[in-house]
Amino acid sequence: MARPQSEDKRNAILSAATEVFAERGLGAPTSAISSTAGVAEGTLFTYFKTKDEMVNALYREIKLELADAMMSGFPRRASIRNRLQHVWNSYTGWGIANPMQQKVLQQMGVWSGLTEESKRAGTAPFLEIEKTAEAAVAQHVFQDLPLEFIAAAMSALADTTMEFMRRQPKQASRYQSTGFEMLWAAVCRKK
Amino acid sequence: MARPQSEDKRNAILSAATEVFAERGLGAPTSAISSTAGVAEGTLFTYFKTKDEMVNALYREIKLELADAMMSGFPRRASIRNRLQHVWNSYTGWGIANPMQQKVLQQMGVWSGLTEESKRAGTAPFLEIEKTAEAAVAQHVFQDLPLEFIAAAMSALADTTMEFMRRQPKQASRYQSTGFEMLWAAVCRKK
Amino acid sequence: MARPQSEDKRNAILSAATEVFAERGLGAPTSAISSTAGVAEGTLFTYFKTKDEMVNALYREIKLELADAMMSGFPRRASIRNRLQHVWNSYTGWGIANPMQQKVLQQMGVWSGLTEESKRAGTAPFLEIEKTAEAAVAQHVFQDLPLEFIAAAMSALADTTMEFMRRQPKQASRYQSTGFEMLWAAVCRKK
Amino acid sequence: MARPQSEDKRNAILSAATEVFAERGLGAPTSAISSTAGVAEGTLFTYFKTKDEMVNALYREIKLELADAMMSGFPRRASIRNRLQHVWNSYTGWGIANPMQQKVLQQMGVWSGLTEESKRAGTAPFLEIEKTAEAAVAQHVFQDLPLEFIAAAMSALADTTMEFMRRQPKQASRYQSTGFEMLWAAVCRKK
DNA sequence: GATGAATGAGTCTTCATTCAT
DNA sequence: GATGAATGAAGACTCATTCAT
CATH class of the missing domain: 1.10.357.10 (Tetracycline Repressor, domain 2)
Known part of the structure; x- marks a missing residue:
């Protein structure tokens, strides 16, 4: 099966989440994660249905x-x-x-x-x-x-x-x- | 003197907080705490300045x-x-x-x-x-x-x-x- | 007719109000006024029905x-x-x-x-x-x-x-x- | 690019603010402004960081x-x-x-x-x-x-x-x- | 009458999520 | 698919006013 979306972007998001959560706790906003990951706020939700x-x-x-x-x-x-x-x-x-x-x-x-x-x-x-x-x-x-x-x-x-x-x-x-x-x-x- | 701050109410709030936090985490809303404690939302803030x-x-x-x-x-x-x-x-x-x-x-x-x-x-x-x-x-x-x-x-x-x-x-x-x-x-x- | 309440207290409130309003505008809370006047919050409302x-x-x-x-x-x-x-x-x-x-x-x-x-x-x-x-x-x-x-x-x-x-x-x-x-x-x- | 910030909407907000402030003073709630402008409450804050x-x-x-x-x-x-x-x-x-x-x-x-x-x-x-x-x-x-x-x-x-x-x-x-x-x-x- | 704790509607602001572009 | 503006339901906190003491 063809891999949908970009594996890179997914990783960038998870990696950013790690960074942000480590610093600010799991309550940190998704917007902080997407901006750290260098993607748009909405993009996070094409890779994950919810936070x-x-x-x-x-x-x-x-x-x-x-x-x-x-x-x-x-x-x-x-x-x-x-x-x-x-x-x-x-x-x-x-x-x-x-x-x-x-x-x-x-x-x-x-x-x-x-x-x-x-x-x-x-x-x-x-x-x-x-x-x-x-x-x-x-x-x-x-x-x-x-x-x-x-x-x-x-x-x-x-x-x-x-x-x-x-x-x-x-x-x-x-x-x-x-x-x-x-x-x-x-x-x-x-x- | 007017009604003094009641130790009971303070305890009720902390006790409600314990219950609510245990169930929903520290991110639980203060409103859940005050309602569990049976006091008004504002009352919590006469006993504690902030959450x-x-x-x-x-x-x-x-x-x-x-x-x-x-x-x-x-x-x-x-x-x-x-x-x-x-x-x-x-x-x-x-x-x-x-x-x-x-x-x-x-x-x-x-x-x-x-x-x-x-x-x-x-x-x-x-x-x-x-x-x-x-x-x-x-x-x-x-x-x-x-x-x-x-x-x-x-x-x-x-x-x-x-x-x-x-x-x-x-x-x-x-x-x-x-x-x-x-x-x-x-x-x-x-x- | 007997003067109800204390003229002094009324004046203290109005004087405090002047001070507080001058500094913070008419939006300043009544509590700031009563505390400046050295009276209880409720007292203000025995002298004036509303703010x-x-x-x-x-x-x-x-x-x-x-x-x-x-x-x-x-x-x-x-x-x-x-x-x-x-x-x-x-x-x-x-x-x-x-x-x-x-x-x-x-x-x-x-x-x-x-x-x-x-x-x-x-x-x-x-x-x-x-x-x-x-x-x-x-x-x-x-x-x-x-x-x-x-x-x-x-x-x-x-x-x-x-x-x-x-x-x-x-x-x-x-x-x-x-x-x-x-x-x-x-x-x-x-x- | 996604929908860009619309000059129209910004103007609608400022225009609504003018109307609301003129009538009710600068203390008027932002919600009155957003509703007059026909936008959601949150929208105001995408155009202006604070009131x-x-x-x-x-x-x-x-x-x-x-x-x-x-x-x-x-x-x-x-x-x-x-x-x-x-x-x-x-x-x-x-x-x-x-x-x-x-x-x-x-x-x-x-x-x-x-x-x-x-x-x-x-x-x-x-x-x-x-x-x-x-x-x-x-x-x-x-x-x-x-x-x-x-x-x-x-x-x-x-x-x-x-x-x-x-x-x-x-x-x-x-x-x-x-x-x-x-x-x-x-x-x-x-x- | 004086007090200040109690109230809860109201305020600004945040944020997960959606959707037009 | 990617973007980020738009949304509106919360959330923490404030404050005029009431009322038990």
Whole structure:
């Protein structure tokens, strides 16, 4: 099928939205986004039916980017600890490299407009990680807890860690590795 | 003197705000709040100069309530672990008992209108806890990390835990105690 | 009859109104007036049924003061020219001494809420002056024009003169006397 | 390109504003203006950022129209008296023909929102007249007074005259010519 | 009578969305 | 498809006036 409209323009809009939302919150006007994107106000609505739909699309886009960053170079055969460390490092690394995206993601966490479908789509690309976690539970490495909970805990701890990495850039790598040790300790089965 | 400002009405407004914000986000109209509170639209503005000021007031109010809940019965003389457990239990307990307040607090975490003063006022009542943490670090029980980081990590983990306690009420107490063990493991100095 | 309410408070309100209106225009809120007057917001409405009524009252009050200033020492027996000069000097003198009152009076000139009755009441105290003018017309000193027109012309010229007296205080007395000569020339019958 | 801003619509808004302001004062709501203009409430704000800006624009527009009326057919070579008479006649003529505009102009005279820039822009087109007046002073025809004062006096006298022309239309031309004679007498150097 | 909290209609302005060009 | 003017329903906030104290 022929790709309608211009992929470039769509990206420009989402990228502008990221910038604007990071700075002014999800309440920022669409006009600020279109002007940042260098397109007309109306154009936004030829790519997205409504603002809410656009925010949902952005959510999925960012989640995909994040998944990409995390899955690239994923050491499928390494030990569980190493795989988890990869996840941790790539997640926090991505967050530091993409502060706006991460900030927007946080805002979307308390936004009521996210559709269930978006939430589902947002978690889908992390399948590989889930498998690792499943294995970890099965092998009695992790505690016997729902994967979702472990994932959420990791995400929460990572967000906290990133915030401090950003606040004290000189200590960034120390926070990153300590954060991981904390996660590992938290998540592993106790002897 | 004429009718004095009524503490009741002020509370009704803040309480309505909690309800409305929890449901519709901080972007909810003030008119929804005043009507929920059963007062005229203008009345809100005799108690708070602007909407932003009202949100800031609400933030401080909730933080105070939370501090109250956490500090009441604080076992000043108990072991560090027991003190931390008290903190954990009372925090998660409060969050489960006051889901709207907790939700609103989370939204305020990504809200740009919070004044520095409010943030300061919001952390002030947790002094006792801070002291415990300081002692824990000094006694080499906790890892050598900034207190703020430990606090943030705890708060993040607790929020996550509460979410799952709410989702699976039957497992609530299991989540609560496992969550604490995770925190304790994460935060303690490794041998 | 016993004087109801306090004359003092009424005066305080009107005086505050003068001050506030001079600075912020007739659109200024009644609350600004009551607070300047040092009374409660509601008090204003025990002295005046509505804001409009209050403005009308203020108009009459100021006009009376002005009349007082102009009629005191009026040289009833002097020549027409001297009587007119007295009027001119006392009017401009009053305006310079009472800039706020004069400013408010000007604003009321383009205000649509002035009642016909107020307008009538406002001109009444100038009867003596009118008589002078009538005499001047009768004696063929003034041109044969409606008194009202002559009065309006004088008032307009005086307002202009005062404005310049205020702008260039060092030239004030020069403006005052030149202004009068202009008026006299304008108004006298030509040979 | 999309629909460009229409000069027509802008004019419709300013014209409606003139009508509404003349009737109800500058405090009239913008909604009255937009509805009179036959556009949506929001449309007004695509043409003018704020109400104040719109009022300033209207001021300049009216002043320009007035200047146009006064400068068209200005007898550059005629005697000073004839030039002044042209000014007088065209001013009062314009005022009678455009009562709403003139009323609005008067209201703006006591309005505090006029920017300095607008005031400057408003006087600029009257340069030719100023030159005449300068010449008149230089040639010892006019009294030695600041031009601004002479202009203000003329304007004040003209406003008064117009008011009476309007009140007694049958006497209009008599008022007009008498008014001019008064001005001329007032302004000329005395022998 | 004095007070000032309470009221709610009214104000300016914003903004998502539509639609003529 | 792209544009940006047009729309009008909100939204936050103001203010004259009322009324409980």
